[in-house]
Amino acid sequence: MGIEEKAGNLGIVTTTLETVVNWGRTNAMWPLLFGLACCAIEMMGAQASNYDLSRFGMELNRASPRQADLMIVAGRVSRKMAPVVRRLYDQMPEPKWVIAMGDCAACGGIFNNYAIVQGVDEVVPVDVYVAGCPPRPEALIDGIMMLHQKVMREKINGKKEAPIRIEHPLMQVK
């Protein structure tokens, strides 16, 4: 079945370099083990037995930013924490991506006050926004799949796409 039969025994598949690189990147993404608040519990839920994020090659969290290429900002970022988040982002090697998980990370959520940064995109560039307070594990997985698709579309010349927003189905305007 598949390409081997068509191509005979040559053992050769033709594709573009871009596709191969991007394919490699999506299937071995290492998220940073980084929980901030309530959303981190749902992120743990997504990695645990019921939702099993390892189906997407994502179960291996790295505690060190130097070994990670995806930062899932799971929770509210306080003014005291913001410089730390930026520093962690700077310590991650290129190429790197950021998912803002939850309303707090996306826009400050219900905390419009002196203590919370109104959206983590004030400190780090965000690729995918996942809405919800907290987002269900399914929503996070959806966000991760979107990011995978986005990575697949990436150009090797390093040009980046605009961020994606994933909103609750009830809030989407048709």
Place this chain on the structure above:
Amino acid sequence: MAEPITVPTPQQIIEPALAGRTETMVLNMGPHHPSTHGVLRLVLELDGEVVVNVAPDVGYLHTGIEKTMESKTYQKAVVLTDRMDYLAPLSNNLCYALAVEKLLDVEIPERAQIARVLLTELQRLSSHLVWLGTHALDLAAMSVFLYAFREREQILDIFELVSGARMMTSYFRIGGLAYDLPADFIPTVEQFLAIMPSRIDEYEDLLTANPLWLERTVGVGVIDAQSAIALGLTGANLRATGVAYDVRKAMPYSGYETYSFEIPIGKNGDIYDRYRVRIAEMRQSVKIVQQATERLRELGPGPVVTPNRKVAPPPKREITESMESLIHHFKLWTEGFKPPRGDAYVSIESPRGILGCYVVSDGSPKPWRVHFRAPSFINLQSLAHMAKGRLVADLVALIASLDPVLGEVDR
């Protein structure tokens, strides 16, 4: 009188080290560290691998919840309480609701009382499951985490059934519940109760007699009862030292005095005893949920919010039929109710210890001040006392066994 126990500030450790006045090494742990359970920063003073002193630095998750509550009406502030101790949102709801109810002096219907007890006990189970999973994970026992989260998902499904949300339910409102329990609530809970005791046995099979687990926990992080009380330790951490103090027994609320359950206590006050106490607590919670389910079934349907129209809006059906009710509903949600001037303090037993809520009213529809006595925050200050003279690796086990939730520490 024993010597007072002091907790150093980070500055007290860092400054002498920078000035080169010490022989010890200063190590910064956190705020991004896999086993500080959130964004806790610890400044460690080390002699080789032995901890000389620990200074916790909190505030990395400061959310301004107490301040924000002052700008919300009483009912709307319930939503904020969910996000403090995010492993036990319902306990927070309950504590805040009880405090405001005390201020207003309203009676809660029986059905709502039972549902509150039932759901907070489920919450205790789910919170202890996260503690168990992450505690084992910190000591490199990965599988317990996966098992614990399997059961936790079932509890979250029950919460979703009653409130529509998995975690941030805001289901307990001032004057009762947000809405009635669904019809298939009791069978779902019973289904869960049927499996839970055997699942707790399963966790115990994995850990209780596991030599590696014993090695890391027995005799580690010991605190005696006297110091524990002096440091304000509460919850399972206090009970592990042998002090049988539980608010559910000492100052019963929501009708806890009518349920039969025991307070599990430990002996040595080490990590292992805390583990045993929490596991035993889970079994007691299952027992309470069982009793509550039976009562709910016997009681049958009934009101779940107080009939006091000054506090709770009229039922939905009435709103569609009568103009006065509609106006009343509108007034209540835009303007809110006005409790009399005064203050009220209520404490409950949250999964982490004594959670207290102090509300001050100036007679306006918004609270003048709300303050929470956060058990995690106060438990955390005993860390330095317990970690002194132990290895850094023990510190990791110690943090997990105290079970702090940083959202509650910083609020």
